[in-house]
Each structure stands twice: as structure tokens, then as C-alpha cells.
Amino acid sequence: MSKIIKQTSLADKVYDVLKTQILSGELKGGMIIPEEQLATQYGVSRTPIREAIRRLSEYGLVILKPRSHAMVYKVDDKEAEDIAVVRVALEKLAIQMITPDSLEKHIEELSRLAADCQYHLTLGDRAQLFVKDSLFHLELVKCAENDALFDLYERLDSRVQLLRIAQDLSDNELSDIISQHPSLLQYLKKNDKDAALKLIEHHVAHNM
Amino acid sequence: MSKIIKQTSLADKVYDVLKTQILSGELKGGMIIPEEQLATQYGVSRTPIREAIRRLSEYGLVILKPRSHAMVYKVDDKEAEDIAVVRVALEKLAIQMITPDSLEKHIEELSRLAADCQYHLTLGDRAQLFVKDSLFHLELVKCAENDALFDLYERLDSRVQLLRIAQDLSDNELSDIISQHPSLLQYLKKNDKDAALKLIEHHVAHNM
DNA sequence: TTTCAATCTATTGTATACAAAGGACACAGC
DNA sequence: GCTGTGTCCTTTGTATACAATAGATTGAAA
Secondary structure (H helix, E strand, O other), rough: OOOOOOOOOOHHHHHHHHHHHHOEEEEEEEOOOOHHHHHHHHHHHHHHHHHHHHHHHHOOOOOOOOEEEEEOOOOOOOHHHHHHHHHHHHHHHHHHHHOHHHHHHHHHHHHHHHHHHHHHHHHHHHHHOOOOHHHHHHHHHHHOHHHHHHHHHHHHHHHHHHHHHHOOOHHHHHHHHHHHHHHHHHHOOOOEEEEEEHHHHHHHHHHH | OOOOOOOOOOOHHHHHHHHHHHHHOOOOOOOOHHHHHHHHHHHOHHHHHHHHHHHHHOOOOOOEOOOOEEEEOOHHHHHHHHHHHHHHHHHHHHHHHHHHHHHHHHHHHHHHHHHHHHHHHHOHHHHHHHHHHHHHHHHHHHOOOHHHHHHHHHHHHHHHHHHHHHHOOOHHHHHHHHHHHHHHHHHHHHOHHHHHHHHHHHHHHHHO
């Protein structure tokens, strides 16, 4: 049994809920989140709520105004390009570090996630599509088997998710992007790094 | 007056102190930090201490064992190479994004920091040397004027600082590394990106 | 001696009470 | 009407009290 039983404190639970809500767009950028309100809403005291908010602030999803209020982080357009540039660089680095062995370990999951993306695209379920697309790219980076890289990419990915909610792409654009996942996997399987790198550059750039 | 007066809460102050102590090596990796002890030590209640520790955990400098204790993060050797690879990639990306204009804005500070490194090297003051070296590289990345990149690099830099404390280099190695800073600045001034990229790769690799 | 289990204790997790400060509102002065 | 000022009220910041549990300690059985 590889999975440790998650014995979550209230603060952890609230943290997870808030994070999910922010990344799904349920809590929109700029929204103010008062501690007391959340406390009554979730039937707990302010203490765990407060802890969750502070951690989210450290993670970069919440902005704290001292002695005033906490606000959901709002990405601005200027940031979009900044993020895209860094994202391309990190994914390219990840691809360069992938070996046939490491790919082997993750290819199954990658294929599944690519299929999931396709599935939710046909359903028109954008929320789930975005979730799966994020997971696909996270899994891709995980192939590099570099914890430091993965850690940084994970943080960047939160921002990417926020951006995706803000600026909604057309169905065609979305379809194009998602259809590139299988191609990427093909290149990786053939160990054709150059093609993969070229594709990912185009893929991420168009995505944002 | 560009600087906002920092009106710090107790939690913020504790956070800053702990962070500095961890990054300076005063609090060593693996050390356990009990909330109550810090509370009495700093003459405050557990609440702000707790908040600081949790935030440090989210930042990656503290490991939390639920219902047990908090521990200063301990880098392991396997991680060193992971970090080095990512670090090179990020610094190279930053260099690629530097323009003559942006360099102009930061060159003075960069030169000053390079000189500071040299100064503390001759004094043999490693602690200060490391601080200044970190600041040099942070400033270098700042030249790229990409907030997302800087944010990620800053986090990575914390780990780099932890590593430097753990594995101490010889005086010769240190000297070599520091002496490369002015060369790098020369290349950047001449806008010779290739030379700068080559140097930084060598520089960071040797640094770790 | 070793091992296991019951108990105890020190520490974390949560709730609550109170202090302090920012923002909203009303109102006076221009 | 606009601006500034003082008060009130809401919300955050901190302290403290209590609950719950992981880890240490003890002691009994093999």
C-alpha cells in the first residue's frame, strides 16, 4: 500500500478546498475572502481558515493586505506572456531530460491523460478539460524525474490555470492544442527530441 | 518616496528571522523547531510563531510532520544536481531575455554586487560572500524583467543557499567562481550572449 | 536482554476572547 | 459639490485555554 492515509487537519482541508475553488474559477480573481465568513460557512473557527489563507498567500494564489483583507490573486495580461516564456523553457528542459526509461514509467499515464483531454473536449466540458490538460503537462514534467524542476513547474502551473480561466480560447484553438498531445507523445516515443521541442514551443505559445 | 513603510505583524517578523536563520545556517537542516520554545524565546504567543512556520513550510524551507513537529528542511546530495540543472536553465533563459535597455538599469547594482563578492572573498567572510553571490544572481535574473521567472528563481535560490552551507567548497574553487562575475558582466555589456551563456553554464555547474 | 503494550507527557491542533487598526459613514467647514 | 475629520463598526492580529495525539517512558512478560 503505497498511499499514506491522508490524515488532514481542518486547515489542510480548507486549504485544499480554497485552492480548488480558486483554480477552478469558482473563487474569482479579486474576490475578497473574509476569515469569519469562511469560518461560519465551513463550521470551524477562524484559526484553521486563517492558516489556509496564509499558506495560499505564500503559494501565490492569495494576496494579503495587512490588517485589511485577503483577496484572490488576479492575473493581469502582462503576466500572461511572462508565464508563457518561462513555461516553455521549463517544459523544454523537462523534455531534454527525459530518457527512454523514464518515459516508459509515465507513458501510460500520459496517454490516458491525453485521451481524457480529447474526451472532455468532445463533451465541451472546459473545466474538466483544463484540469486534465494541466495534469498532462505536469506528468510530462514529472518524466524528467527532477524534483526541483517539478516543484517550480507546479507553482507556475497554478498561474497558468488562473490565466486559462480569465482568457477563454475559441473552440478551434482549444481543439488544435489538445490534438497536439498525441503527436508529442509519438515524438517522445521515437526519442525525436528536436521534433518534440519544436512542437512544445508552438503548443505552449498558442495555448497562451 | 518609493518604499512603503513596512508595517510588519509579529508573524511577519518571526518569518523573516527564521528564514534568515535557516538560510544562514544558524538553524541547520534537520533541526526541530518547537512552537512553544520559539514563542518564549521571542516573547510572543504561539499564534504568530505558528503562522511563520506554516508559511515557511509552504515556501519549502520547513518540513511539517502533522501533529508531531516542524523540522528545518534538509537538502540531500541527490537534489544538488537537480537544482543545478534547473538553475542553469533559468539563468540562461534570463540572459537570453536581457536587452541593452534592461541591462542598463541593473548594471550598476550588478557591478556593485560583483565587487562586494570580491571584497568578502578577500576577507574570507563566507557567510557574507554567499549572501552577496545570491544577490548577484538574483539581480541578474531581475534584468530579464520577467516577474514569473524571478519568482521561481527566488524560490530555487533558497535551496541553493541551503546547499552552499551543506557542501563547502575550497577557497580556490570559490575564488574561481567569484572571479567569473566581472567577465560575465563584460560579455553582457558587449551583448555577446553566446559567451555569456557559455560562461554561466560553466559558472553554475562548478558552483555546485 | 528484548519486545510489546499500557500509560504518561510534551507538543501540536483548534476554539475562543480580546486588542488594534483600517475602512465606512456622518457631518462640519470651505 | 468637494474635502477633510472624527466616530463607529467590521475585520484582522494576537493571546490564551482547551482538546487530541504522537512519541517517550515505564514496566511486565518472554
